[in-house]
Amino acid sequence: MNYFLKRTFQLLCTVFLVSLITFAAFYVIPGDPARVILGPEASDGQIDALRVELGLDKPLTTRYFEWIAGAFRGDLGRSLTFRQPVSRLIAQKLPVTLSIAAMSILMTVLVAFPLGIVASGRPGKFLDQLFSVLGHIFFAFPPFVLALLMTLFLGLTLKLFVAGEYISYTDSIPGFIASLFYPSIAVAIPKIAISQKFIRASIIVEKEKDYIRTAKSHGLSDTKVMFRHILPNSLVPIITVFSIIASEILGGILVVEMVFNIPGISRLLITSINARDFPLTEGIVLYLAVMTVIVYFIADILHSLVDPRIRLR
Amino acid sequence: MILRQCIGRPSAERDFCMSRFAAESGNGRIAYMLRVVSILFVLCFVAHTLSACTAPFRAKSRAPEGGCIYGGEVVIGITQEPGIFDPHTSVAAGDEEILFNIFEGLVKCTPSGEFVPALATDFTISDDAMTYTFTIRTGVIFHNGETMTPEDVVFSLSRAAGLETGIPLVSELSGIEAVEISGENEVRVILDAPDAELLPFFTAAIVPRFVSDFNDTPIGTGPFRFLSYRVCESVVLVRNNAYWQSGIPYLDKVTFKITTDMNTAFMQLRSGSIDIFPYLDPEKASQIRSDFQILSGESNLVHIFALNNRESPFDDPKVREAINYAIDRTELIRLLVDGEGTPIFSGMSPAMGTYYNASLENIFTYDPDRAIALLAEAGYPEGFEATVKVPSNYQHHVNAATVIADQLSRVGIDLSIVSVDWATWLSEVYSEREFQSTIIALTSDFAPRDVLSRYVSDAQNNFINYANPEYDAVFSRIQSEPDETERIKLYLKLQEFLADDSASVFFEDPRNIVAVSNELSGYVVYPIYVQDMSTVHYN
Numbered sequence: 001m002n003y004f005l006k007r008t009f010q011l012l013c014t015v016f017l018v019s020l021i022t023f024a025a026f027y028v029i030p031g032d033p034a035r036v037i038l039g040p041e042a043s044d045g046q047i048d049a050l051r052v053e054l055g056l057d058k059p060l061t062t063r064y065f066e067w068i069a070g071a072f073r074g075d076l077g078r079s080l081t082f083r084q085p086v087s088r089l090i091a092q093k094l095p096v097t098l099s100i101a102a103m104s105i106l107m108t109v110l111v112a113f114p115l116g117i118v119a120s121g122r123p124g125k126f127l128d129q130l131f132s133v134l135g136h137i138f139f140a141f142p143p144f145v146l147a148l149l150m151t152l153f154l155g156l157t158l159k160l161f162v163a164g165e166y167i168s169y170t171d172s173i174p175g176f177i178a179s180l181f182y183p184s185i186a187v188a189i190p191k192i193a194i195s196q197k198f199i200r201a202s203i204i205v206e207k208e209k210d211y212i213r214t215a216k217s218h219g220l221s222d223t224k225v226m227f228r229h230i231l232p233n234s235l236v237p238i239i240t241v242f243s244i245i246a247s248e249i250l251g252g253i254l255v256v257e258m259v260f261n262i263p264g265i266s267r268l269l270i271t272s273i274n275a276r277d278f279p280l281t282e283g284i285v286l287y288l289a290v291m292t293v294i295v296y297f298i299a300d301i302l303h304s305l306v307d308p309r310i311r312l313r
Numbered sequence: 314m315i316l317r318q319c320i321g322r323p324s325a326e327r328d329f330c331m332s333r334f335a336a337e338s339g340n341g342r343i344a345y346m347l348r349v350v351s352i353l354f355v356l357c358f359v360a361h362t363l364s365a366c367t368a369p370f371r372a373k374s375r376a377p378e379g380g381c382i383y384g385g386e387v388v389i390g391i392t393q394e395p396g397i398f399d400p401h402t403s404v405a406a407g408d409e410e411i412l413f414n415i416f417e418g419l420v421k422c423t424p425s426g427e428f429v430p431a432l433a434t435d436f437t438i439s440d441d442a443m444t445y446t447f448t449i450r451t452g453v454i455f456h457n458g459e460t461m462t463p464e465d466v467v468f469s470l471s472r473a474a475g476l477e478t479g480i481p482l483v484s485e486l487s488g489i490e491a492v493e494i495s496g497e498n499e500v501r502v503i504l505d506a507p508d509a510e511l512l513p514f515f516t517a518a519i520v521p522r523f524v525s526d527f528n529d530t531p532i533g534t535g536p537f538r539f540l541s542y543r544v545c546e547s548v549v550l551v552r553n554n555a556y557w558q559s560g561i562p563y564l565d566k567v568t569f570k571i572t573t574d575m576n577t578a579f580m581q582l583r584s585g586s587i588d589i590f591p592y593l594d595p596e597k598a599s600q601i602r603s604d605f606q607i608l609s610g611e612s613n614l615v616h617i618f619a620l621n622n623r624e625s626p627f628d629d630p631k632v633r634e635a636i637n638y639a640i641d642r643t644e645l646i647r648l649l650v651d652g653e654g655t656p657i658f659s660g661m662s663p664a665m666g667t668y669y670n671a672s673l674e675n676i677f678t679y680d681p682d683r684a685i686a687l688l689a690e691a692g693y694p695e696g697f698e699a700t701v702k703v704p705s706n707y708q709h710h711v712n713a714a715t716v717i718a719d720q721l722s723r724v725g726i727d728l729s730i731v732s733v734d735w736a737t738w739l740s741e742v743y744s745e746r747e748f749q750s751t752i753i754a755l756t757s758d759f760a761p762r763d764v765l766s767r768y769v770s771d772a773q774n775n776f777i778n779y780a781n782p783e784y785d786a787v788f789s790r791i792q793s794e795p796d797e798t799e800r801i802k803l804y805l806k807l808q809e810f811l812a813d814d815s816a817s818v819f820f821e822d823p824r825n826i827v828a829v830s831n832e833l834s835g836y837v838v839y840p841i842y843v844q845d846m847s848t849v850h851y852n
Binding site: 029030031032033035036037038039040041042043044045046049050081082083084089092093110111114115118148151152155156162163164165166168258259261263267268271274275276 | 757
């Protein structure tokens with residue numbers, strides 16, 4: 001119980017700090033949301049009227065504290081650009097980013113583990129070298145290059161999917177999953193490359209240990225040794241890597257969302273920053289902070305489950 | 314399994330012996346290979362199955378069945394997120410291009426730039442230009458089923474002119490003093506000062522008087538009804554079956570798909586998930602010329618290399634003149650838009666027809682020597698350093714800055730490019746006027762006054778700080794001038810001032826290039842920032 005209280009306190013501190021930094025950024029950066037909404041052709045009178053309507057005549061500091069007070073009650077304010085409650089906007093975009101995140105993590109697990117296990121089987125031999133080189137190449141690709149190449153070759157040339165076609169979950173759930181399939185691949189590939197490396201290294205370290213030699217000499221088959229002994233004991237660093245990957249993916253990969261035209265959280269964030277939409281930006285930043293803390297919290301719990309020597313403190 | 318070779322050894326060696334065999338057992342090699350192959354096979358199978366499953370969800374044809382020209386759905390790509398659906402509040406061009414299909418005013422703009430009756434069937438302007446009288450069309454039905462009445466017209470115009478609140482929503486209509494019903498199906502608008510040129514601004518939308526929030530429920534009389542708006546995704550309009558003009562629209566559904574940038578939109582065009590894409594780059598247009606219809610038209614944009622008349626060294630008219638000679642407009646247009654643009658030399662584009670001062674053409678030729686001489690006269694024989702602040706979200710302006718910097722370097726001017734985001738540009742350059750030079754494309758309503766009003770010295774949008782009392786004097790005469798021919802002369806004179814004073818470097822009106830799917834016909838390019846979907850149909 002102590003642990004949970006401590007974690008919750010940490011969560012609140014993180015969230016508050018992050019929102020404060022965002023507020024400071026808005027304070028410093030020039031830009032008027034009313035002018036951005038109405039564009040250059042609006043008259044000063046129109047701009048002033050809109051500012052009053054949006055509550056922009058109050059100083060930023062006041063608006064920040066009002067937002068914090070609201071956030072405690074669960075009310076994240078109204079977006080200046082879209083005239084909708086911030087929580088509703090985030091809730092609309094969340095299923096998209098979360099679905100891509102879930103599919104990418106699933107793909108990463110399904111592909112990186114076998115590749116890592118296979119590569120660790122014969123370290124230094126041909127297959128391991130091949131995976132290593134491929135891994136380096138795919139990891140070095142900037143995500144948007146990968147996304148563009150996929151769209152060009154798989155989408156336009158091979159016509160495996162229609163580039164830019166996005167089916168909303170409100171229209172059809174299977175279609176929604178289908179349209180997120182290739183973006184998830186684009187997100188997953190660099191993650192597969194990096195996690196395969198970690199899995200392989202972790203397994204090799206574990207394999208050298210004495211008890212594995214004992215297990216083999218007792219006649220346990222390679223498969224049993226791998227899945228019952230090596231893997232479970234090498235999971236600790238693997239869980240760490242996956243928690244970092246997960247927290248990154250949950251924020252949405254902007255370039256993938258842009259190239260595949262997916263309306264996710266990261267696109268919403270960029271739009272709100274460009275429009276100087278203070279409540280919406282704070283709301284999304286809050287979501288990102290909360291998500292990251294939750295992911296690390298889950299990672300901690302998994303660590304303690306996998307290795308009883310690690311205690312939740 | 315204790316291997317035979319290892320049995321006879323001492324125990325320490327036995328361990329070592331077995332571990333070696335455990336690691337390198339021959340059986341393992343084949344099993345290993347099989348494992349690898351089976352994993353890869355499974356992965357491929359899964360991937361193929363999944364992609365086969367996604368097949369039914371790929372794009373189906375959006376054309377109507379049976380080759381009928383009525384019906385079908387069209388997706389048009391836009392790169393600006395719409396913000397406002399209230400037709401009187403919305404000023405940004407990106408909003409208006411969609412709203413053109415939902416709302417209509419008493420008059421409407423045609424593709425050739427004329428203003429013809431729409432919700433009014435006829436209009437007259439009094440001789441003293443203080444009264445406009447409109448005959449209202451009957452039988453027009455709003456999207457919510459209500460019939461449009463003259464009361465709605467009065468309500469709409471009063472709201473737009475801000476008669477009750479004192480704040481005009483449509484600033485061009487601020488001169489309206491009263492709007493009243495003057496007879497059966499007749500509405501009279503009374504101005505507080507003579508103005509013979511107010512007609513183009515009666516495109517202000519007529520809305521039902523009992524609706525309160527137009528942003529939530531945009532209800533108008535246009536050929537399409539608002540269906541939905543999903544943030545960062547799309548705006549969907551559906552056919553207005555009760556539209557007053559017979560024969561149009563053809564389409565059942567129009568989706569304005571919001572894409573973030575040109576490259577993504579281009580790929581969607583090629584893959585078929587977008588049917589129409591306006592404001593295309595010329596090089597991209599040339600890549601798809603064989604698969605698409607490429608239409609183009611004048612945009613009535615003034616692409617300007619703006620010089621802040623209050624910032625040194627651009628406060629010196631000689632310096633500004635020198636720069637006008639230092640810029641090679643032909644090369645600039647060739648590099649920026651592949652030649653798809655019209656060079657301009659003053660503040661108005663030839664798209665404005667009779668109001669455009671054609672005598673100013675080529676008043677500035679490309680003459681670097683003359684530029685250098687003028688700079689020397691102004692006291693800058695070695696040239697000088699300056700900055701140009703460009704909005705980074707508009708690739709056209711960033712590219713223009715690069716070319717212009719190169720051209721100016723040939724006359725000794727070292728121009729460094731400062732790239733800022735749109736909100737910062739609006740705030741620093743446009744509102745606070747803290748800049749030396751910048752590059753932007755100026756849009757305006759299709760009215761000469763709107764194009765040139767920004768150069769009046771105390772105009773709110775006079776961000777280049779141009780101040781010429783003669784210009785102000787001529788401009789103020791226009792509104793009260795009853796004779797059209799005289800007014801045209803005054804407009805020509807204003808453009809002369811801008812050229813003589815080298816208010817800035819006006820260099821082009823880039824053409825609007827639109828890619829349209831080969832399955833569609835009827836799309837027309839307008840000289841204003843609108844997308845008219847009422848005439849588009851499948852073949």
